[in-house]
Amino acid sequence: MTADPPRAGTVAVVSLSAWMESALGHFERAADAQLPPVSARPGRLHEAMRYAVLQGGKRVRPLLVYAAGELVGAPQAGLDCAALAVEYVHVYSLIHDDLPCMDNDVLRRGKPTVHVAFDEATAMLAGDALQAEAFRVLAEAPLAAEPRAALMRELATAAGTGGMCGGQAIDLAAVGTTLSLADLEQMHRMKTGALLRAAVRMGALAGEPPVATLDSLERYAQAIGLAFQVVDDVLDVESTSDVLGKTAGKDAEQGKPTYVSILGLGAARAWAGRLRAEALDALGGFDRRADRLRQLADFIVLRKH
Amino acid sequence: MTADPPRAGTVAVVSLSAWMESALGHFERAADAQLPPVSARPGRLHEAMRYAVLQGGKRVRPLLVYAAGELVGAPQAGLDCAALAVEYVHVYSLIHDDLPCMDNDVLRRGKPTVHVAFDEATAMLAGDALQAEAFRVLAEAPLAAEPRAALMRELATAAGTGGMCGGQAIDLAAVGTTLSLADLEQMHRMKTGALLRAAVRMGALAGEPPVATLDSLERYAQAIGLAFQVVDDVLDVESTSDVLGKTAGKDAEQGKPTYVSILGLGAARAWAGRLRAEALDALGGFDRRADRLRQLADFIVLRKH
Numbered sequence: 001m002t003a004d005p006p007r008a009g010t011v012a013v014v015s016l017s018a019w020m021e022s023a024l025g026h027f028e029r030a031a032d033a034q035l036p037p038v039s040a041r042p043g044r045l046h047e048a049m050r051y052a053v054l055q056g057g058k059r060v061r062p063l064l065v066y067a068a069g070e071l072v073g074a075p076q077a078g079l080d081c082a083a084l085a086v087e088y089v090h091v092y093s094l095i096h097d098d099l100p101c102m103d104n105d106v107l108r109r110g111k112p113t114v115h116v117a118f119d120e121a122t123a124m125l126a127g128d129a130l131q132a133e134a135f136r137v138l139a140e141a142p143l144a145a146e147p148r149a150a151l152m153r154e155l156a157t158a159a160g161t162g163g164m165c166g167g168q169a170i171d172l173a174a175v176g177t178t179l180s181l182a183d184l185e186q187m188h189r190m191k192t193g194a195l196l197r198a199a200v201r202m203g204a205l206a207g208e209p210p211v212a213t214l215d216s217l218e219r220y221a222q223a224i225g226l227a228f229q230v231v232d233d234v235l236d237v238e239s240t241s242d243v244l245g246k247t248a249g250k251d252a253e254q255g256k257p258t259y260v261s262i263l264g265l266g267a268a269r270a271w272a273g274r275l276r277a278e279a280l281d282a283l284g285g286f287d288r289r290a291d292r293l294r295q296l297a298d299f300i301v302l303r304k305h
Numbered sequence: 306m307t308a309d310p311p312r313a314g315t316v317a318v319v320s321l322s323a324w325m326e327s328a329l330g331h332f333e334r335a336a337d338a339q340l341p342p343v344s345a346r347p348g349r350l351h352e353a354m355r356y357a358v359l360q361g362g363k364r365v366r367p368l369l370v371y372a373a374g375e376l377v378g379a380p381q382a383g384l385d386c387a388a389l390a391v392e393y394v395h396v397y398s399l400i401h402d403d404l405p406c407m408d409n410d411v412l413r414r415g416k417p418t419v420h421v422a423f424d425e426a427t428a429m430l431a432g433d434a435l436q437a438e439a440f441r442v443l444a445e446a447p448l449a450a451e452p453r454a455a456l457m458r459e460l461a462t463a464a465g466t467g468g469m470c471g472g473q474a475i476d477l478a479a480v481g482t483t484l485s486l487a488d489l490e491q492m493h494r495m496k497t498g499a500l501l502r503a504a505v506r507m508g509a510l511a512g513e514p515p516v517a518t519l520d521s522l523e524r525y526a527q528a529i530g531l532a533f534q535v536v537d538d539v540l541d542v543e544s545t546s547d548v549l550g551k552t553a554g555k556d557a558e559q560g561k562p563t564y565v566s567i568l569g570l571g572a573a574r575a576w577a578g579r580l581r582a583e584a585l586d587a588l589g590g591f592d593r594r595a596d597r598l599r600q601l602a603d604f605i606v607l608r609k610h
Contacts, residue, residue, distance in 0.1 A: 036466050041491075042474035045466060096433060099406075101425035120406035124429070125474050128401060131433065132465035135440050139458030145450040152457050153444030160437035161341050161350060169347035169430050186346075 016295040020063060027062045028054065030080045031087070034137060048118045048126035049133075052091050055109050060228070060300065061086045061199040067292035068203025072213060078206040081141035082151055086199045088134035089159050092127040093168070093195075099123060102172075105250075131159070143206065150205045158198035167191025171256070179257040185226065192232075193225030200224075200293075219282035220293060227275035228300050233258035234268050239305060276301040321600040325368060332367045333359065335385045336392070339442060353423045353431035354438075357396050360414050365533070365605065366391045366504040372597035373508025377518060383511035386446035387456055390439040391504045394464050397435035398473070398500075400428050407477075410555075436464070448511065455510045463503035472496025476561070484562040490531065497537075498530030505529075505598075524587035525598060532580035533605050538563035539573050544610060581606040 031053055036046045062083035069079040098105040098113040099120060106116050115123035138151045157163060167190030174187065200221040204214060236251050237260050251258045259268040279297040283290045336358050341351045367388035374384040403410040403418040404425060411421050420428035443456045462468060472495025479492065505526040509519060541556050542565050556563045564573040584602040588595045 042466070042471050042478065044478065045471060045474035049466070093433075096429055099429070101404075101406075101429060121477055122474065124401055124404070124406060125470050125477075128398075128432075128436065129466045129470035129474075131436050132461050132468075132470060135457055136461035136465055139454060139461050145454040149444060149450045149454045149457070152440055152454070156437050156441035156444050160441055161347070161354070161434040163437075165430050165434035165437060166347050166350060169350035169427065169434075172426055172430075173347065173349065 016292070016299065019292060019295075020299075023063060023066050024059055027059060027066075027080075027083055027087075031084055034084055035133075044118065044122060045125055045129060048114055048122045049130055051117060052095050052114050052126060053088065053130070055111055057091075057109055058303070058305075059087065060296075061090055061195060063296055063299075064196065064199035064224075064293075065203035065206075067296050068200045068217060069206055070203075070292050071217075071286060071289050072204050072207035072209040073289075074203060074207030075143070078141050078143045078147070079203060081137045081143075082199075082202040082206050085134040085137045085151070085155055086195060086202060088130040088137070089155060089164070090195055092130035092134075093164055095123050095127040095130070097168070103250075103254075134159075141206075147205055147208055151202050154198050154202050154205060158194040163190050163194030163198075164192075167194065174257055176255045177257070179262070181262055184257055184259065184262060188226065188229040189222075192229050193222070196225040196228055197221035216282050216285060220279050220297070223275045223279035223282060224297050224300050227272050227279065227297070230259045230268055230272040230275065231301055231303065233260045234265065234272065235303075235305065236260070237265060272301050321597070321604065324597060324600075325604075328368060328371050329364055332364060332371075332385075332388055332392075336389055339389055340438075349423065349427060350430055350434060353419055353427045354435055356422060357400050357419050357431060358393065358435070360416055362396075362414055363608070363610075364392065365601075366395055366500060368601055368604075369501065369504040369529075369598075370508035370511075372601050373505045373522060374511055375508075375597050376522075376591060376594050377509050377512035377514040378594075379508060379512030380448070383446050383448045383452070384508060386442045386448075387504075387507040387511050390442045390456070390460055391500060391507060393435040393439035393442070394460060394469070395500055397432040397439075398469055400432040400435070402473070404428060408555075408559075439464075446511075452510055452513050456507050459503050459507050459510060463499040468495055468499030468503075469497075472499065479562055481560045482562070484567070486567055489562055489564065489567060493531065493534040494527075497534050498527070501530040501533055502526035521587050521590060525584050525602070528580045528584035528587060529602050529605050532577050532584065532602070535564045535573055535577040535580065536606055536608065538565045539570065539577065540608075540610065541565070542570060577606050 035050050035053060038047045038050065040046060065083040065086060066079055094108060095114045097103050098108055099115055106113055111117070113123075114126055118126070134155060135152055138148060138155065141148050141151065159165065167187050170187045171191055179187070197218075200217050201214065204217055233251065236249060236258065252261070259271070263271065276297050280294055283294055340355050340358060343352045343355065345351060370388040370391060371384055374387075399413060400419045402408050403413055404420055411418055416422070418428070419431055423431075439460060440457055443453060443460065446453050446456065448456075464470065472492050475492045476496055484492070502523075505522050506519065509522055538556065541554060541563065557566065564576070568576065581602050585599055588599055
């Protein structure tokens with residue numbers, strides 16, 4: 001029930017960073033192998049897709065897939081497909097968000113955005129193609145038809161009008177208006193929460209888990225989904241463009257309602273702490289196999305960028 | 306082996322139009338029921354999705370789904386889902402194509418394009434959401450997991466970088482350049498052929514057909530996929546904006562290579578006729594249950610818009 005950071009350098013923190021480094025290295029190699037090569041036509045489109053996906057980032061969604069997969073003992077190859085798919089959808093949404101007709105941003109992860117590095121048409125197509133590739137990766141995952149179909153259903157629901165795209169549209173409409181806390185929460189549940197939730201569920205679904213496990217993961221995912229956004233809003237105020245790798249202070253400048261603008265900075269920070277406690281509580285019934293998920297809840301709330 | 310139109314008013318033509326009217330009415334009702342209501346948030350996004358999908362059009366892809374489904378006796382509810390999914394992907398691609406950063410077109414099916422009737426951001430999101438909805442419809446189709454996963458795989462492959470988006474990117478890069486006939490054919494196989502082929506295959510896959518059936522349908526689909534584009538290029542030269550419901554003569558104006566610009570008008574027309582014969586030949590082993598597919602081959606080649 002606190003927003004204070006834990007002591008750094010504890011065993012758990014060290015071991016999380018080692019696990020993250022290994023998981024991220026594995027993910028990068030899987031993405032590099034799965035994405036179409038620049039040597040194949042249309043090379044420029046493939047280059048843009050690779051530019052967008054392979055420029056790093058926190059990879060929170062793939063990490064959640066792997067961590068939830070660890071809990072249920074899901075097969076690695078299936079998890080890789082789920083991790084790629086959910087990250088492709090995330091990356092496509094960033095490419096489209098950055099376009100001039102949306103946020104018109106030129107900087108992402110410290111590098112020129114896709115439409116700046118390439119052009120608008122290529123950026124739009126790269127996003128479109130990544131969404132299709134996300135479903136293709138799942139459709140071709142080395143899993144039985146039942147979990148494959150379940151993974152695609154999960155991703156499609158999270159990506160569509162009841163999830164990410166819908167949240168995006170509500171966000172657009174909210175610029176310059178006053179939102180209630182409940183409205184803001186609904187918007188973020190859809191815009192970012194739905195895909196984070198899908199990441200957790202997809203990691204579990206790849207291992208065909210018992211219903212009770214999914215129920216507990218649901219509570220966990222709801223809590224970290226919201227916490228992620230609250231922390232994002234806090235960092236937008238507290239941090240700099242250099243540390244964030246994207247334009248800081250943009251929400252306030254664009255008149256976007258945020259948790260900080262509604263709650264104030266201190267209360268927003270405190271709420272992130274409570275959501276972290278809620279996430280950990282949801283995992284109370286699990287043994288050590290849920291430790292990665294516990295550590296990721298810490299990571300999401302305590303990150304600096 | 307001729308490009309001359311068949312005699313109008315034959316029994317087959319009349320019965321096709323009755324079937325089409327019934328199938329299209331059925332499709333419109335299914336789409337209206339499936340698309341999210343304007344009364345639900347985000348209403349403007351839902352309105353844009355409905356505007357784009359429910360404004361008619363030839364519905365060639367849904368008709369191909371239904372016709373192929375008739376051949377194999379696929380269940381109606383599964384076919385409806387396949388028809389919606391493939392049309393959603395087609396419509397999303399039109400919305401994005403029409404945007405200022407792509408073709409910058411203001412007229413589609415005789416009405417203002419989505420970004421003109423709404424705004425660019427809403428148009429982009431409506432396209433994005435329709436792609437996600439396409440996969441959600443398939444994921445929730447009342448079919449066993451195996452055919453459901455097969456349908457999603459088919460659509461994802463056709464929509465992605467090896468299909469529609471890839472063809473789109475090659476098309477973009479080709480403006481103002483000289484393409485060989487082989488290059489033009491590859492571009493169209495990807496840009497429009499892949500989704501038309503998917504429509505035929507998805508109609509069949511919903512009924513879990515024998516491999517030999519899929520092989521024959523493959524030849525049929527390849528032929529009508531190309532024929533569709535050849536006829537499009539012919540109509541772009543021969544027809545008017547009023548008849549087409551979109552801007553005529555645009556290919557030449559934009560310096561886009563077309564079958565007409567490479568082959569000449571007469572040879573392009575003749576080739577469409579040969580492709581029609583090829584499509585009919587591919588169906589030679591089937592009984593009357595393939596008649597709808599035969600009639601659609603005629604329709605695609607002989608249409609006036």
